[in-house]
Amino acid sequence: MHINQAVEAPYFPRVVEAVREKLVFLIGFFRNPTAMGSIFPSSEALTNKLVKPIKLSNTPTGRRYLEVGAGTGAVTESMVKKLSRSDRLDVVEIDPTLCSLLRKKFRNYSNVRIIEASVMDLKEIPYDGIVSSLPFNQFDAKFVQQVFDKYRKMMKESSFLTYYEYKYPRFLDKIFLERNRRLEEIYQLKKAVGDLLKEEKESVWFNFPPANVRYLTK
Numbered sequence: 001m002h003i004n005q006a007v008e009a010p011y012f013p014r015v016v017e018a019v020r021e022k023l024v025f026l027i028g029f030f031r032n033p034t035a036m037g038s039i040f041p042s043s044e045a046l047t048n049k050l051v052k053p054i055k056l057s058n059t060p061t062g063r064r065y066l067e068v069g070a071g072t073g074a075v076t077e078s079m080v081k082k083l084s085r086s087d088r089l090d091v092v093e094i095d096p097t098l099c100s101l102l103r104k105k106f107r108n109y110s111n112v113r114i115i116e117a118s119v120m121d122l123k124e125i126p127y128d129g130i131v132s133s134l135p136f137n138q139f140d141a142k143f144v145q146q147v148f149d150k151y152r153k154m155m156k157e158s159s160f161l162t163y164y165e166y167k168y169p170r171f172l173d174k175i176f177l178e179r180n181r182r183l184e185e186i187y188q189l190k191k192a193v194g195d196l197l198k199e200e201k202e203s204v205w206f207n208f209p210p211a212n213v214r215y216l217t218k
């Protein structure tokens with residue numbers, strides 16, 4: 001049984017909280033557009049796809065998962081619903097304001113740990129699965145390479161890595177030639193990672209903007 005099918009709050013407070021979170025996300029974007037990479041949190045259609053590889057644990061010690069770039073916790077919410085009693089989830093988020101929100105939001109989940117840090121400062125312990133929401137297309141290629149190297153070190157033979165990217169970034173960025181060149185480097189890099197690990201791709205249209213989810217395994 002997944003333990004975290006939490007008791008839902010009544011409808012009205014839930015709506016108010018959802019609106020407040022969207023505002024916090026938007027303010028986060030204005031504080032640091034590169035790190036946030038989006039003005040809206042991910043839709044449920046997208047978060048459900050991202051957590052698809054999480055399976056019911058059949059071991060007493062459980063599985064250990066990592067979420068990177070939690071924002072206001074849209075993906076975390078979908079992840080906790082799929083955790084088994086003995087599973088653990090480490091959530092790393094760089095923005096202190098968002099970390100406060102996450103700590104409050106997931107305070108009742110004893111198997112969830114919020115880590116206020118950059119992914120690059122994490123200890124390289126092995127995880128059974130990594131779900132990454134980092135906006136890779138916003139970063140420079142060198143950093144993206146370092147993050148993928150780090151993810152690979154934290155993956156075991158049976159681990160998975162999922163991440164997403166918005167569709168048609170080349171089209172959106174056509175007007176900025178310099179940016180396009182940087183994006184090309186990132187695509188080559190992602191392709192190289194996709195060649196190294198086994199990769200599958202799924203589209204999510206019910207998200208703003210629509211996105212591709214990438215599933216990688218060793």
Ligand SMILES: C[S@@+](CC[C@H](N)C(=O)[O-])C[C@H]1O[C@@H](n2cnc3c(N)ncnc32)[C@H](O)[C@@H]1O
Pocket residue numbers: 035036037038040041042068069070071072073074075092093094095098117118119120133134135
């Ligand atoms: C596109 S948002 C995703 C938020 C959320 N997971 C969602 O899907 O709605 C990216 C998040 O990654 C965080 N982030 C950016 N760089 C980071 C880093 N180096 N380490 C950890 N988190 C980072 C940002 O603060 C932001 O909350």
